[in-house]
Each structure stands twice: as C-alpha cells, then as structure tokens.
Amino acid sequence: MxxxxxxxxxxxxxxxxxxxxxxxxxxxxxxxxxxxxxxxxxxxxxxxxxxxxxxxxxxxxxxxxxxxxxxxxxxxxxxxxxxxxxDVIGLTRELSDFADACICAAKAFAKIPLVAKHGEPYSYNGKLQDLIVVAMGKLGAQELNLSSDIDLIFAFDEQGETNGRKCIDVQQFCILWGQKLIYLLDHISAEGFVFRVDMRLRPWGDGSALAISHAALEKYLSQHGREWERYAWIKARIVTGGAEGDDLLRMTRPFVFRKYVDYTAFEAMREMKSMIEREVNRRNITDDIKLGAGGIREVEFIVQVFQLIYGGSKLELQDRQCLVSLAHLGEVGLLDIEAVSDLEDAYLFLRRVEHAIQALNDQQTQSLPLDEDHRQRMIDTLGFESWEAFLQVLNNKRTKVVFQFEHLIKEKGIDSPTENFSQLEQQLDPLLDERAKNLVHEFWHGHAIKKLPAKAVNRLTEFWPHLVQAVLQSNDPQTALIRLMPLVESIMRRSVYLVMLIESKGALQRLVKMATVSPWICEELTQYPVLLDEFLTMDFELPKLQDLEDSLRQQLLRIELEQIEDLMRVLRLFKKSNVLAVAASDVLAESPLMKVSDALTDIAEVSVIATLNLAYRTVAKRHGYPLNMEGGRCSLEDLAFAVIGYGKVGGIELGYGSDLDLVFIHYMDEQADTDGHKPISGFEFAMRVAQKFISFMTTQTLDGRVYEVDTRLRPSGEAGLLVTSLKAFEQYQLKNAWIWEHQALVRARSIAGDVLLRAKFERLRREILTIPRDENKVRQEVLNMREKMKDHLGSSNEQKKHGIFHLKQDAGGIVDIEFMAQYVVLAWSGTKPDLAHYPDNVRILEDAAKADCLSSDDVSALIQAYLSERAESHRLALANQSMQVSAADWHDTREIVCKLWQRLIDPTASFAVGRE
Incomplete structure (x- = not known):
C-alpha cells in the first residue's frame, strides 16, 4: 500500500x-x-x-x-x-451508483419475508405490482456527496391486494416494503449505517402514507403541487420500478416543465431563498458552503430557475445534473460564457470543499470547521498553505456566485398598506416587540402579497383595520396578532372569508380571543381553512351525540361507496370541525371538563361507528357476507364484528390530541367462506375489515387524517393477530394475559359493531375483572409497572431538581390516580363486583367509596386532584405546550395523591413532593 x-x-x-x-x-x-x-x-x-x-x-x-x-x-x-x-463528477457518480445498488439490494431482500407472509401484490385487474423507488435531490441527479442522505419517494402503479393467506392491500404492502427497505439501509448498528434515508419530499410530507399510487400522485401534483415541489421534481429519477416507474416519471414532467415560458419560477425561488436565508441567520451558519451566500444552493437555484422558466420549450434544459444544464444555458445563450465558467468553477470547488469537510468525520455537514486540527487537515487535503489562503480563494469564488445570483433576481417591494388604518397601527405599534413588527412588515412587503390579484389586495386592505381593531381590544394584542398572521395569509386568496369576518364583528372578536388562548386552534384553521366555514357559524355549544350521528349519516348518504376519497374527506372534516367546536366551547363558553371529554369521546365514537360501517360494506361488496359462529349470515345489522375502545376513548376521557387505542374482535366462522363472487374465509374477511377500517381512519390526505389508531393492546400485542375471535380473546385473557393487560381491560368498553357481540364482550370483561386475585400480588404488579413508566416517561432527576413536574407521568400525577383506580378494580372486585362496572376513573373511584373500599373524603380529594390535573392537561394541549409544569404550583395536589398512593400501593413511597 x-x-x-x-x-x-x-x-x-x-x-x-x-x-x-x-x-x-x-x-x-x-x-x-x-x-x-x-x-x-x-x-x-x-x-x-x-x-x-x-x-x-x-x-x-x-x-x-x-x-x-x-x-x-x-x-x-x-x-x-x-x-x-x-474528480468531483466521477466521485459523485460512483457514490450515487452505490446508493442505487444498495437500494435495489435492500428492496429485493425486504420483499422476501413480506411475500412469505402476505403473498404477491396484484392490482385488481391481475397485474403484478412493484415498489417504485424515486430518487430525489442529489441522488436523483447522481450528484451524491461523501456523507449525504438519500431523498426517496415510494410509489406503486395500481391499487389492489396480495394473494397470500394474510391478505393486505397493495398500498399497505408497499408501505411495509418501504419501511423495511429504510430500516435495512438507515438503521444504525454497531457497524454504522449504509445511507440515511429522508422521505419528507413525498406528497404531504411527514405523517402521510409512505407509498402512493400513480393515480394519487398525479392528482396531488395537478391539484396541490406547490412551486417548491417543481424545483424538487427537476432532479427526480427512477432507481427501480420498471416500465411503470418510467410512466410515473413521465407523468410528472408537465407539472415541472410548463409548455409556456413560466416566470412564476422567479417568485418561488425568491421565497425559497428567503426561507434559507432566515434559517442560515437563525442557526448562525453563514460559513455553510451549501446554504450560505454564494454557496452550492445558489448555483443550483440559478440553473433551476432557468430550467423551470424555459425547460418546457427547450428540452435540453431538462437534464437533472447541475453542470450539464449549466453548460446548456451557455449554449442556448441564456447565460454568457463568462458567467457559465465562473459558476462551474465555483460549483466544482465548493463540492470539493464539501467532500473535504465531510471526509473529516463522515458527518452530514457543509459548515467550515472551527477546530484548528480539522482546518489543518482540510487545507492539507485541498493543497493550501494556510487557512487564510484557502479563505481568500473560497470567498472570491462565492463572491462571483453572489454577483450572478443578484444579477439574475431583482426584488421589488409593494406599496405600503393604504393609510385608512394608519391611526390604528399607531395605537398598536407600542404594544408590539421588534419580532412582531418585523412579522407585519414582512407580510405586507412579502412575495405572497405581490402575487395576489388587485381585487384580493383591496379586500385584504379593507379587512386589515378590522383585524387591528379587534386585536387592540384583546388582553394580549401581540400574541393574538402573531398567531393570526399565518391564518390571514392562508385565507387572503379566498377573500370570501375576509368579507365574512368584516361583516361579522362578533366572529372576528371570537377568533381573536381563541387566538390568545390557543395556538393549536389557529394552526388547525390555518392548515385547513375550510374549517372557517364551520367556525364562523358556530353557536359554541358542545355538540350533542344525536346531532353528531345525524349530521355524519346525512353527509355520508350523499356519497357512493366507490368514492373512497370523498368518503374519507367527509370523515376528516366531520372530526376536525366538531373537535374545533368543542375547543371553541371550551375556550369561549368555559364548558366543564367532563362535558368536554364526553363530547370529544362522542365525536370519536360516531367516527368509529361510521368508519366500521364503510369498511364492512366495502369488503362485503367485493367478497360477500361471512357466516357467524351459529351459522347465520352476517349482515350490516348483524356484523359479528366489534371495535373495543381502550385507554382514553374507553374511559370516556379523550383530549384534543388523543389517538384511539382499539382492539378488534369477531364472532365469525373463520373457516366458512363468504357468499360473494370472490369468496374468502371468515378469518380473511374479518382481517380485511380491520385493515380497511385502519386505512379509512389513518390515511393522510389534504384534510389530514381522522384519528391515529393504536392496536398494540390486542392479545399478544404487535406480534398478535389484528383481529381476534371472542373465544380466542377469552382464552388469552384467562390463561396468558399479564396483570398489566387486565389493568388495560379496566378502561375498555365496546364502542362500535354488532350489538350482541358487544354485550358478550361486556359480560366477558366483567367476568375477567371480577376474578378473585391476591391483593399483594396485584399491588406489586401495579407498582412494578408504574415504576417502569416513571423511569421511561417521567421527568429526569435533573428536571425535578429544577422544579419540573410532569403532569401525567411524575409521582402525584394523572397516571398515579389512574393506576389506583385500576388497582381498586383488580384487587377488590372479586368480592365487590360492582367495582368492575364502569371504565372511567371518576365513576370507579365513586363506586370505591360506595363499597367502603376508600373513604368518601379520600375519593373526593382524589377526584378533585384528577379533574384539576386533567383540566390543566387540556389547557396545555390547546396552548401547544408540554405536560411539564412548575412543581411548586402543584405541591398540594400532588401531596394528596402521593399520600393515598403510599397508603394504597407503596408504603415505602415518600409523599414529600420533590424528594421522589
């Protein structure tokens, strides 16, 4: 060597x-x-x-x-x-080829166990489906750097399902396939990782489905694709996916490259550049050779803006690679030869510097090192005599890039808002700090305003003094204004909302009040402006169960079963608009905590019932109806299928951000086939209903999702079947369940499905909970589980030293009270079965007093502590704040809880709060 x-x-x-x-x-x-x-x-x-x-x-x-x-x-x-x-080109090409080879290898390896479990994925017309992997960013352009992550999008051609015994739909198969591919490459083991994988460029970003169909992607790009996504898709490339992948990529080209000369690309680039500049300033990373002034990103922006403006008519500008397209810009006369030469020279130098930075420690960074040893290593590698000599060359090249960039993009401001509200602004000005003033200034001088039609600008100008006036009347003008500005920006193109707020002074005042109390409400309205339709006409009373049922039923009746996206949209908007109504009633009408939780739980139950109905009908339409255990035909009135709610939904204690802990049980003949044209076994039918239910509930769309669903409380947890027969559920609970699983059963109740099956479940729950148990064993098991939770989820010792109290997880918090209620049921319901009747903590504790298990004074104090802590948790959720609060403010409440915990569960526990 x-x-x-x-x-x-x-x-x-x-x-x-x-x-x-x-x-x-x-x-x-x-x-x-x-x-x-x-x-x-x-x-x-x-x-x-x-x-x-x-x-x-x-x-x-x-x-x-x-x-x-x-x-x-x-x-x-x-x-x-x-x-x-x-050289840079050869190195980045080899790095990209290696990434491609790793993706293909991981894809092939990941598929094997999935096919063994679920079978091959086929479209409904019998065509075998493949996972299409789209490379974006540097990998898409085959310009990967030494320590780059890889930006991917997963897609498939057509919807369908697998042909194995555990059948799932094609999308779910591809999601599982993609998840395993990511794990194989991204997971950090003792040997490190292969590639970091970033999926955030997919439609809707984080939180959306990991794999998307060709049709869904086409619809997204045509209806919702944003200007910055056009920049991202310039570099898109199919790594693997065959002819279907090539077809998908061809479909995206008209979205990226318009047939006409498209000067809107300038505006989009300005916005992205402004965002980057703000991020650079916020993080103080001006020495970042990628994002800083004159860096790699500015060279790419210069090339990409010409690609988007002229790429539709000049096909040679559609190349993914920066340097290839830069050369074409010179050839077609859009940039002069000197500019092309300066930009190419700067780009190659900056990429070599980038590699030198990343080679130091295999870190994904483009910032110049501060450590003297690292600087010396770099200049030795790059061939400079001193750091100063290196900086001189670097700054010279960056200056040339800045010159070309500023020459290309000239920004013009717009006139200031009209003077009809200058007096109001003068009143507002002393109430705002510099950050808020800058926010207002940037709003009125920003790109979003410049792109508005004149009519919309006039409407906005008319609306502004009404907003300022309402803000001035609030008890926190600055907070209200800061939180409402994003909402105003999101609706200013839909000027009908502005008119409604101008004409309804009361609605605007309520909106301002809501903003001062809850940033979460503002964010919901900003993200889903359609909710304003409901908000502006609300009477701010808590929705009633019957009204909820009637409303959702009427909305769904208008839509055919095949119109899946429309059905999901109705479900999502129903949930979001009604939760918003509850929040408004909570804030403006100061509704009682338990009434608020009841209403939130009612919304969830109505959503679950409707979704189960849709899922069942969808599967039955394709496969016919199954038989129940008595041999009778299951129908929409006799589903032989039920949804069991655990946790907060089971205990009728839902909060604003709660997910749903659900378990599915059935009473079908698992071996008998359904009676449709495409028969499947009763077991498969039950599984598909559950899968379809989860898909309806959790799929992310433009309108968000209905609820997050957690099914880990089912028998055997994540290793168990998604759906369990009632008999198997009974056997598991009686023979294999841990004490903590019986704890969970305390807060379980049936919330949707077949009436007879639900009644059977309730009887079974009661039988299990009233089994005589050894009090000492129950006490120890409950204590062990509680200690584990505190260790993993509670405040750290350092946080406790600084007076922090986690409202839910720390000693004296909500979970302590929940565990005491569960202990009461498990330890004593063997002799006092009435304790096992209710699933909610308050009524369990009240029954404990009636049964003389606890004193009335203890129960009263505990319930008051519980309601106080839950009310605060609701307030914190509306305020987008964590559950960590000042321990001093909760000393007396915690002491009440801790003293009873000591007497009931752990005699060795200290109730001197602060010395846990």
Whole structure:
C-alpha cells in the first residue's frame, strides 16, 4: 500500500483512521486488487454489492455486511479524493451508483419475508405490482456527496391486494416494503449505517402514507403541487420500478416543465431563498458552503430557475445534473460564457470543499470547521498553505456566485398598506416587540402579497383595520396578532372569508380571543381553512351525540361507496370541525371538563361507528357476507364484528390530541367462506375489515387524517393477530394475559359493531375483572409497572431538581390516580363486583367509596386532584405546550395523591413532593 497516499488519506479523515483500524485486512485486499487506483463502472459497483451479500438470508448478517462494505468503499473514495485520483463528477457518480445498488439490494431482500407472509401484490385487474423507488435531490441527479442522505419517494402503479393467506392491500404492502427497505439501509448498528434515508419530499410530507399510487400522485401534483415541489421534481429519477416507474416519471414532467415560458419560477425561488436565508441567520451558519451566500444552493437555484422558466420549450434544459444544464444555458445563450465558467468553477470547488469537510468525520455537514486540527487537515487535503489562503480563494469564488445570483433576481417591494388604518397601527405599534413588527412588515412587503390579484389586495386592505381593531381590544394584542398572521395569509386568496369576518364583528372578536388562548386552534384553521366555514357559524355549544350521528349519516348518504376519497374527506372534516367546536366551547363558553371529554369521546365514537360501517360494506361488496359462529349470515345489522375502545376513548376521557387505542374482535366462522363472487374465509374477511377500517381512519390526505389508531393492546400485542375471535380473546385473557393487560381491560368498553357481540364482550370483561386475585400480588404488579413508566416517561432527576413536574407521568400525577383506580378494580372486585362496572376513573373511584373500599373524603380529594390535573392537561394541549409544569404550583395536589398512593400501593413511597 502506497505509504505517502495512505498518510494523505489519514490526514484528510479521522473517519478513515477508524475504518482502517476496524477493517485493515479487507482494505489491504481491496488495495491489492487495484480498487483504490481505478474508477469503477456502474456495472462493477452493482456486482460488488451483489457479490458481498450473495446467499445471505439472515437479516442481521446482511445489514452487517452492507455496512462494512460501505465503510470499505468510503475509505477508498476518501483515498481517491485526498490523493486527487478522481474528480468531483466521477466521485459523485460512483457514490450515487452505490446508493442505487444498495437500494435495489435492500428492496429485493425486504420483499422476501413480506411475500412469505402476505403473498404477491396484484392490482385488481391481475397485474403484478412493484415498489417504485424515486430518487430525489442529489441522488436523483447522481450528484451524491461523501456523507449525504438519500431523498426517496415510494410509489406503486395500481391499487389492489396480495394473494397470500394474510391478505393486505397493495398500498399497505408497499408501505411495509418501504419501511423495511429504510430500516435495512438507515438503521444504525454497531457497524454504522449504509445511507440515511429522508422521505419528507413525498406528497404531504411527514405523517402521510409512505407509498402512493400513480393515480394519487398525479392528482396531488395537478391539484396541490406547490412551486417548491417543481424545483424538487427537476432532479427526480427512477432507481427501480420498471416500465411503470418510467410512466410515473413521465407523468410528472408537465407539472415541472410548463409548455409556456413560466416566470412564476422567479417568485418561488425568491421565497425559497428567503426561507434559507432566515434559517442560515437563525442557526448562525453563514460559513455553510451549501446554504450560505454564494454557496452550492445558489448555483443550483440559478440553473433551476432557468430550467423551470424555459425547460418546457427547450428540452435540453431538462437534464437533472447541475453542470450539464449549466453548460446548456451557455449554449442556448441564456447565460454568457463568462458567467457559465465562473459558476462551474465555483460549483466544482465548493463540492470539493464539501467532500473535504465531510471526509473529516463522515458527518452530514457543509459548515467550515472551527477546530484548528480539522482546518489543518482540510487545507492539507485541498493543497493550501494556510487557512487564510484557502479563505481568500473560497470567498472570491462565492463572491462571483453572489454577483450572478443578484444579477439574475431583482426584488421589488409593494406599496405600503393604504393609510385608512394608519391611526390604528399607531395605537398598536407600542404594544408590539421588534419580532412582531418585523412579522407585519414582512407580510405586507412579502412575495405572497405581490402575487395576489388587485381585487384580493383591496379586500385584504379593507379587512386589515378590522383585524387591528379587534386585536387592540384583546388582553394580549401581540400574541393574538402573531398567531393570526399565518391564518390571514392562508385565507387572503379566498377573500370570501375576509368579507365574512368584516361583516361579522362578533366572529372576528371570537377568533381573536381563541387566538390568545390557543395556538393549536389557529394552526388547525390555518392548515385547513375550510374549517372557517364551520367556525364562523358556530353557536359554541358542545355538540350533542344525536346531532353528531345525524349530521355524519346525512353527509355520508350523499356519497357512493366507490368514492373512497370523498368518503374519507367527509370523515376528516366531520372530526376536525366538531373537535374545533368543542375547543371553541371550551375556550369561549368555559364548558366543564367532563362535558368536554364526553363530547370529544362522542365525536370519536360516531367516527368509529361510521368508519366500521364503510369498511364492512366495502369488503362485503367485493367478497360477500361471512357466516357467524351459529351459522347465520352476517349482515350490516348483524356484523359479528366489534371495535373495543381502550385507554382514553374507553374511559370516556379523550383530549384534543388523543389517538384511539382499539382492539378488534369477531364472532365469525373463520373457516366458512363468504357468499360473494370472490369468496374468502371468515378469518380473511374479518382481517380485511380491520385493515380497511385502519386505512379509512389513518390515511393522510389534504384534510389530514381522522384519528391515529393504536392496536398494540390486542392479545399478544404487535406480534398478535389484528383481529381476534371472542373465544380466542377469552382464552388469552384467562390463561396468558399479564396483570398489566387486565389493568388495560379496566378502561375498555365496546364502542362500535354488532350489538350482541358487544354485550358478550361486556359480560366477558366483567367476568375477567371480577376474578378473585391476591391483593399483594396485584399491588406489586401495579407498582412494578408504574415504576417502569416513571423511569421511561417521567421527568429526569435533573428536571425535578429544577422544579419540573410532569403532569401525567411524575409521582402525584394523572397516571398515579389512574393506576389506583385500576388497582381498586383488580384487587377488590372479586368480592365487590360492582367495582368492575364502569371504565372511567371518576365513576370507579365513586363506586370505591360506595363499597367502603376508600373513604368518601379520600375519593373526593382524589377526584378533585384528577379533574384539576386533567383540566390543566387540556389547557396545555390547546396552548401547544408540554405536560411539564412548575412543581411548586402543584405541591398540594400532588401531596394528596402521593399520600393515598403510599397508603394504597407503596408504603415505602415518600409523599414529600420533590424528594421522589
């Protein structure tokens, strides 16, 4: 091994030093094969990956081998870069080819267990479906850097389902496939990772479904695609997915490249650049060679803005690679030759500097190092005599980029708002700090206003003094204004809302009051402006159960079963608008806590009942109806299927951000086939109903999702079946369930489905809970579980020292009271069965007093503490604040809870709050 080149490599990279220590034998073998001295073709890289994992079936070993391979190749690439045996273009191409090969290998490996479990995925017309992997960003352009993450989007061609015994729909199959692919590459083990995977560029971003169909993506881009996404999709490339992937990518091209000359690209770029500049200033990263002034991103922006403006008519500008398109800009005369030369020179230099930074420690950063040793390593690698000499060259090249960028993009402000509200603004001005003043200034001088039609600007100008006047009348003008500005920006194109607020002074005043109390409400209205329709006509009374049922039934009746997206939209808006109504009543009418929880639980129950009905009908339409255990035909009136609510929904204690803990049980003949044209077993039918239910509930759309659903409380948890027969549920609870699972059963109740099955469940729940138990054993099990929860979820010792109290998880908090109620049921309902009647904590405690298990005074104090803490948790949720509060403010309440905990559960516990 060439000693001088080795020393150059180790000087360039502390990471390379670590790799050499761990894998010296393998690296010496690589060197002996001349792998350090010559470039690798795409085919060679793919072969290198395939040979490394050939015949490996063990997941852990597969991941280990891939991570070691990545480390060996990284050592090689750092060697080549440090010794100038490669150039930026060759290095980034090899890195990208390696990423492609890893994605394909991970995709193939991830599919094997999925097919074994669920079968192959087919569309409804019988076409085998593939997971389409779209590379975005640097990987899409084959410009990956030394320590880059990879931006991916997962898609598939058509909806359908798998053909195995545990059948799931194609989308869910592809989601599971994608999740495993990510895990295989992204998971950090003892050997590190292969690639960090970023999925945030998919439609709707974080929180949305991980895989999307061709049709859904097409609809999203045509109806909801934003200008910044056009920039992102310039670099999109299909890594794997066959002809269907190529068809999908062709579909996106008209969204990216318009047929006409499109100057709106300037505005979008200005907005993105402004966002980046704010982020650079906020994080104080002006020395970031990617995001800082004159950095890599500005070169890319210059190229991309021309691509978006002219790419529809000049096809040569549709190339993904920055330097290729930059050269084309010179060829077609959109940039002069000197500008092209300066930008190309700066880009190549900045990318080489980027590699030198990332080689130091294999970190995803573009910021110049502050450490003197790291700086010396860098300039040795880059061939400079001093840091100052390096900076002089760097700044010279960045200055040329800044010049070209500023020359290209000229910004013009707009006139200030008309003077008819200047007097009101003068009253408001002393009440605002500098941040709020800047927010108002940026709003009126920003790009969003510039893009508004004149009519909309006039309407906004008319609305503004009404808003300022209402804000001035609030008890916190600055908070109200800051929280309402994003909402105003989101609705200013829909000027009908502005008119409604102008004409309804009361509605505007209520909106301002809500803003001062709850940023969460403002964010909901901002994200889903359609909710304003409901908000502006609300009477601020809590919705009644019958009204909720009638309203949702009437809305769903208007929509055909095949119109899945419309059905989901109705469900989502029903939930969101009614939760907003509850929040408004909570804030403006100061409704009692338990009434608020009742209403939130009613909304969830009505949603669950309707969703189960839709899921059942959808599956039955395709496969016919199953038989129940008595041999009778199940119908919409006799589902033989039920949804059990646990936790907050079971205990009628839902909060604003609560998810739903659900368990599915059935009373179907699992072996008998359904009576439709495409029969399936009763077991498969029950599974598909549950899967369809979860899909309806949790799929992210433009209108959000209905609820998050958690099914981990089912028998055997995540390892268990999604749906369980009543008999299997009974056997599990009687023979295999842990005490903590019986604790969970205390707060369980049936909330939807077949009436007879629900009654059977309630009887079974009562039988299980009233089994005589050893009080001491129950006490110890409850105590053990509580200690685990406090260790994992409660405040740290350091936080406690600083007077922090976690309202839910710390000693004396909500969970302590819940656990005491559960202890009461499990320990004493064997002799006092009435204790097992109710699933909610308040009524359990009241029954404990009636049964003389606890004193009336203790129960009264405990219930008051419980309601106080829950009321505060609701307030914090509306205020978007965490559950960590000042311990001093809750000393007396906690002491009440802790003293009873000591007497009831743990005699060794200290009730001197603050010394837990």
């Amino acid at each position: 060439n000693a001088a080149q080795l020393q150059k490599t180790l000087t360039a990279s502390e990471y390379a030093e670590r790799v050499l220590r761990l894998h010296q034998t393998e690296i010496e073998q690589d060197y002996a094969l001349d792998q350090f001295l010559k470039p690798l073709s795409t085919a060679q890289i793919y072969q290198y990956v395939e040979d490394s994992i050939a015949e490996i079936s063990d997941e852990k070993r597969w991941m280990q081998i891939m991570r070691i391979l990545r480390a060996r190749l990284m050592f090689r690439w750092i060697w080549q870069d440090a010794n100038q045996l490669t």
